[in-house]
Amino acid sequence: xxxxxxxxxxxxxxxxxxxxxxxxxxxxxxxxxxxxxxxxxxxxxxxxxxxxxxxxxxxxxxxxxxxxxxxxxxxxxxxxxxxxxxxxxxxxxxxxxxxxxxxxxxxxxxxxxxxxxxxxxxxxxxxxxxxxxxxxxxxxxxxxxxxxxxxxxxxxxxxxxxxxxxxxxxxxxxxxxxxxxxxxxxxxxxxxxxxxxxxxxxxxxxxxxxxxxxxxxxxxxxxxxxxxxxxxxxxxxxxxxxxxxxxxxxxxxxxxxxxxxxxxxxxxxxxxxxxxxxxxxxxxxxxxxxxxxxxxxxxxxxxxxxxxxxxxxxxxxxxxxxxxxxxxxxxxxxxx
Amino acid sequence: xxxxxxxxxxxxxxxxxxxxxxxxxxxxxxxxxxxxxxxxxxxxxxxxxxxxxxxxxxxxxxxxxxxxxxxxxxxxxxxxxxxxxxxxxxxxxxxxxxxxxxxxxxxxxxxxxxxxxxxxxxxxxxxxxxxxxxxxxxxxxxxxxxxxxxxxxxxxxxxxxxxxxxxxxxxxxxxxxxxxxxxxxxxxxxxxxxxxxxxxxxxxxxxxxxxxxxxxxxxxxxxxxxxxxxxxxxxxxxxxxxxxxxxxxxxxxxxxxxxxxxxxxxxxxxx
Ligand code: SF4
Numbered sequence: 001x002x003x004x005x006x007x008x009x010x011x012x013x014x015x016x017x018x019x020x021x022x023x024x025x026x027x028x029x030x031x032x033x034x035x036x037x038x039x040x041x042x043x044x045x046x047x048x049x050x051x052x053x054x055x056x057x058x059x060x061x062x063x064x065x066x067x068x069x070x071x072x073x074x075x076x077x078x079x080x081x082x083x084x085x086x087x088x089x090x091x092x093x094x095x096x097x098x099x100x101x102x103x104x105x106x107x108x109x110x111x112x113x114x115x116x117x118x119x120x121x122x123x124x125x126x127x128x129x130x131x132x133x134x135x136x137x138x139x140x141x142x143x144x145x146x147x148x149x150x151x152x153x154x155x156x157x158x159x160x161x162x163x164x165x166x167x168x169x170x171x172x173x174x175x176x177x178x179x180x181x182x183x184x185x186x187x188x189x190x191x192x193x194x195x196x197x198x199x200x201x202x203x204x205x206x207x208x209x210x211x212x213x214x215x216x217x218x219x220x221x222x223x224x225x226x227x228x229x230x231x232x233x234x235x236x237x238x239x240x241x242x243x244x245x246x247x248x249x250x251x252x253x254x255x256x257x258x259x260x261x262x263x264x265x266x267x268x269x270x271x272x273x274x275x276x277x278x279x280x281x282x283x284x285x286x287x288x289x290x291x292x293x294x295x296x297x298x299x300x301x302x303x304x305x306x307x308x309x310x311x312x313x314x315x316x317x318x319x320x321x322x323x324x325x326x327x328x329x330x331x332x333x334x335x336x
Numbered sequence: 337x338x339x340x341x342x343x344x345x346x347x348x349x350x351x352x353x354x355x356x357x358x359x360x361x362x363x364x365x366x367x368x369x370x371x372x373x374x375x376x377x378x379x380x381x382x383x384x385x386x387x388x389x390x391x392x393x394x395x396x397x398x399x400x401x402x403x404x405x406x407x408x409x410x411x412x413x414x415x416x417x418x419x420x421x422x423x424x425x426x427x428x429x430x431x432x433x434x435x436x437x438x439x440x441x442x443x444x445x446x447x448x449x450x451x452x453x454x455x456x457x458x459x460x461x462x463x464x465x466x467x468x469x470x471x472x473x474x475x476x477x478x479x480x481x482x483x484x485x486x487x488x489x490x491x492x493x494x495x496x497x498x499x500x501x502x503x504x505x506x507x508x509x510x511x512x513x514x515x516x517x518x519x520x521x522x523x524x525x526x527x528x529x530x531x532x533x534x535x536x537x538x539x540x541x542x543x544x545x546x547x548x549x550x551x552x553x554x555x556x557x558x559x560x561x562x563x564x565x566x567x568x569x570x571x572x573x574x575x576x577x578x579x580x581x582x583x584x585x586x587x588x589x590x591x592x593x594x595x596x597x598x599x600x601x602x603x604x605x606x607x
Contacts, residue, residue: 005527016349
């Protein structure tokens with residue numbers, strides 16, 4: 001009894017004197033573990049474990065999910081962007097494709113009806129922007145309908161390789177709204193070599209033509225470059241910006257990002273659930289953490305697309321957990 | 337130009353830095369800018385307030401009393417935490433010691449916290465005197481750790497509880513915050529028990545001299561009181577600083593008992 005009381009006094013002394021978030025080991029001997037747990041709960045600390053008579057306690061107050069999320073700028077809040085993989089098949093088979101898309105890939109389309117419902121539910125639950133991606137969305141012959149439905153609710157971006165703006169698909173493009181829609185077209189380099197190396201011979205020229213067509217049709221065009229580590233020297237970067245200046249692409253509409261180590265890519269930036277700020281991503285197979293890993297079981301959040309609000313809440317909750325943990329880890333590993 | 341105030345606080349735990357950085361960040365968006373300096377003890381903090389180095393001091397009740405005494409009352413309390421309005425001292429014994437009232441302490445040993453702690457030393461002595469116990473009636477065991485910090489660290493009180501558990505004392509006087517931190521008698525009813533609880537009194541406050549312009553004081557207080565428990569970022573700071581829910585205006589009546597105790601016990605105004 002007195003032993004337990006002494007333990008409580010030690011807990012107050014040791015944990016109370018620690019910095020918020022610190023993990024504090026406290027000798028608790030053979031004191032009742034349940035008592036230690038109750039004390040932690042009352043005091044707003046978290047009992048992590050008790051091993052060999054030593055309790056490890058995270059010093060409170062432990063920020064709740066809202067407090068953790070409040071640290072993230074509004075535009076990066078998990079759940080504000082909704083990514084939808086309209087389909088997984090593609091006319092290209094880029095060697096770094098994070099979605100493992102190719103002409104042989106199964107379509108796995110979400111379909112207009114479910115997309116409409118996803119966007120409607122998302123808009124009700126804090127989504128402010130929609131990104132339609134794939135695969136190549138322009139392979140879908142109902143893409144214009146899908147885009148119109150999305151734009152009617154929220155600002156929308158369609159990611160495309162820009163190579164299919166001909167015939168029926170050009171007519172489909174022309175039928176899309178200009179307001180509230182942006183096309184994000186992939187172009188990796190200032191000259192064909194680098195781009196074609198990863199994306200296939202002749203693809204650079206056709207992407208460039210696609211950018212021109214979309215611009216001529218009055219669309220807002222963003223250009224996204226995927227760059228291998230070490231591939232973009234200063235000269236290449238300057239030449240690339242020169243090309244985009246000539247195409248009339250706004251500076252703010254240029255996205256240059258490294259290859260992610262996902263999908264077909266052998267090397268690249270390693271992205272994990274813990275290291276990525278999530279952007280809720282829906283495919284025909286489920287809801288995923290982030291669009292770079294929409295085909296990867298390790299980033300699957302749920303197989304249930306509906307209600308989307310539940311999946312968004314789950315992503316926010318898990319993200320708050322990781323953030324809390326990593327901030328506390330950062331405090332533990334400060335080197336100076 | 338935006339008004340600015342410099343607030344002094346005593347560094348009694350490592351958490352003082354995130355607390356005051358959080359409050360400073362909160363004020364960065366407000367009508368008055370605020371920055372802080374940390375002192376190692378309340379004595380020098382009060383000196384710094386009086387000599388104008390700082391505009392406002394986050395003072396304990398004893399530091400407030402001493403500021404009033406040193407300035408002949410030319411100072412004012414601006415605001416306090418909600419918990420500062422209802423502070424209490426409790427007397428605790430081992431369970432089964434059959435102490436029912438302060439008068440039962442006659443001939444017993446009472447462990448007190450640091451002699452500059454209002455809650456664990458100065459007021460307990462007054463309460464015992466008021467209960468008719470003279471200096472020779474009770475053996476006081478003083479545990480003077482962390483002097484200068486007015487009992488903020490709680491260490492002397494915890495050492496006093498250890499003395500009680502070791503049967504080196506028959507009773508101990510604790511601030512209500514320390515008693516609750518141990519779990520009061522809910523977590524260990526078979527080990528310790530509270531047998532007397534004081535009336536409520538006031539603890540910390542933000543102290544300024546009369547020379548602080550009224551409009552600046554008002555901007556500071558209004559913005560402080562607007563801090564919201566419902567805002568997750570602000571709540572983190574408030575929790576760390578020990579607020580129950582909100583900052584409030586001070587109630588000066590709650591310091592009367594300490595003024596009396598300081599006078600009765602001949603505690604100097606400056607140290
Ligand atoms: S990176 Fe884009 S264009 Fe290339 S295969 Fe994947 S989806 Fe198709």
